[in-house]
Amino acid sequence: MSQDVLTTEANRRQLQQIIAGLSDGVILLELDQTIVWANEAALAMHGVSQVGELGANAKEYAKRFALRYRNNHPVPPENYPISRVAKGETFADVLVEVTPVDDEERMWVHNVRSMVLADSAGEAESLVLIMDDVTEWASAEQRFEKTFNANPAPAVICRLSDLRYIKVNSGFLEMTGYARDQVIGTSTYELDILDGAENRDLAIERLREHATIPQMQAELKLPEGGSKQVIVAGQPLEFNEEDCMLFSFVDMEPRHKAEVALRQSEERFAKAFRLTPVPTLVCGAQDQVVIDVNEAFLDTLAYPSEEVLGKTVAELDFIDDKGARTRLFAALEKAGSLDRVDVRIRRKDSSVIDCTVSADTVNIQDNPCYLLVLMNITERKRTELELVAAIEEVMKDASWFTRTLIEKLANVKNINSPQLPSVSFTDLTARERDVLGLICEGLADKEIAARLKLAPNTVRNHVSTVYSKLDVHSRSEAIVWARERGLFSSEWRPKGQR
Known part of the structure; x- marks a missing residue:
């Protein structure tokens, strides 16, 4: 064995001893792409316990593990980090998702870099793949991505190093009408989200200081022209290990439109309130304090x-009438509205006029109020009273009226006397009911006496008692009383038709 081989093997053993306990994963390869060694951390990052389970070389590794980029696109086998280092390529900070082919439920995220070790002559001797397990960080980033994209509140993320937008969610795109590629990579100078901000100088100062930007109104320019009123705020954060600013927005356009519509509605109400010739208050x-009255009210009272x-x-x-006032507001509080209630109104000079009051509940500046409309019916009521007096005069002897005419006259009188006496038909005795029925048929006292086989004086006493109980003073009023209640309508026959 040559000295060079001994030296190389000694260097490798020494290197292996040094890196065996590192938290970073390390895989050593020969120049022929053979995997010769991996530390415990590297094995754990692949879910295996022995170096042979990684595969004998780069090609077998690619068959056992599927890699994806962070954008979910698959990594071609020739671009696997292990394949690239096997070609002698050096690189850093390559993020990949690693999944065993036979167990797709498991997944790790590796941040990978490479080294090429040279011998004393400067020739390549060994290849090293170094990986950091960033699965937890990537999961947190993924959760943030999902939350950011799903958040309906419009938002963008600006990288502070170059003031370019690196993230935008659907809420911002929908609010403004921008396309995603019109925002991503664009600088704050091209798309100035602080344009028209009510405190722009403070916002820019906080942006430079990487500090929180408080909420403030701003005006966003839209891609098709025009602008949109918004509230914008900024919050510093770290994204992909870079200092960034998260800008979030509240679309003020719906509120602005609602305020304009409300203002226009209030203006129309105010004009109608002022110009109506009917007294209105x-x-x-809660407290019945007068908030406003129109000119007609002031003139009339x-x-x-x-x-x-x-x-x-x-x-x-x-x-x-104080009692009428109390009853009116009690009914209004209970029902929320009133329709044509008769009241007597006292003017400042103490003269009195007859009115009907209609009222409803309205909200003014979010406070419940009562709107009272007074209709002066003094002249109408005077005319009606005169008409009723004339009717009662001619009805003192109604025996010669037809049924149709008597009912029409009763209806006219009823319009002006809506409050019926409290006495009931059942308050009359059986004999008194018979007498009332025969009165309604148009019979005189003598004819009633003959029909009922009673003495004329007895009939006169019964008639007097009926008048007293019904609070009427003539046969015509008794007939009207019965007509108003639908009594004897099928039995009544005018004289000459019996």
Whole structure:
């Protein structure tokens, strides 16, 4: 054995002893690509216990282990790190995923570099493959990638060394309309996400210091022209062992559009509120403090605005009946709205007008309020009362009216007297009901006496009792009372038709 061979073998044994306990995996190859040795760490990184299980050489290694790049593309066998070092190539920081062909459930991520050992004459003597197990780091990176891409909040990652974007998620692309290749590799000078930021100088200073950038409004330029209002914030992080800044965004456009629509709606409401000729008032639902009134309200009640705004409805006391005011707001609190409730309104000069009040609940600046609309019906009510008085006058003797006419007159009177007396038909005795029924048929007292075989005085007493119980004062009012309740409608016949 020559001295050179002895020296080479001695060097190898010495090298093997030195690297046997290293945490980095080391594989030694001959110049003919034969695998001659591997330390425990290298064996563990492949899930084997003996060097022979790696394969006799680079070709067999490629048959036993499948390699993929981090982008999930397969590594061609000629580009395996073990094949490249076998060709005498030196390289560093090659990231590959290693999976045994016969056990695809197992996988390691190796960061691989190579060395070519030379003899004293400078000739290549041995080939060395050095690998670092970065599986945990890669798993964390993969989890971050999945989280980043799945996050609906728009975001980009900028590398601080050259201020270029290296990651962008779908949320940012959907929000802005950019394509991925329009963002990745682009510098912050070309796509300035801090353009129009309300505190741009602070943001740039924090970016240079690799410090957190607080939330601030900004204006993003869009690829098709125009811009979008956003809130942007920056958070420093380390990605792929490089200092980076994670920018996240909140799209303010929906909120901006909602605010514009709300403002326009409020403007339309304000115009309608001011211009409507019907007296209208807005007060707080909780405290009933008057927030606003229109000109029609001030004109109708003869109040100046300074004596109305800021006062409670109770303090103004413009609803003539305090009990009616209490009932009105109690019903409004319960139902949320009211439709045409009759009230009497007292003007500042103490004169009283008749009104119907309609009300609804509205939200003004996120506060529940009541909108009250007053309709002055004083003239209408006066006319109706005069009409009712005329009707009652002519109905004092209704015996000659047709059934159709008497019912129409009863309906007209009923419109103006919606509150029916509290007495019920069942409060009458059987005989009183008979008498009322015959009154509704148009019979006089003598005819009722003959029909019921009673003395005329007895009939007159029954008629008087019926009037008293029904709170009416004439035969026509008794007939109207019965018509309003649908009594005797099938039995009633006007005179001459019985």
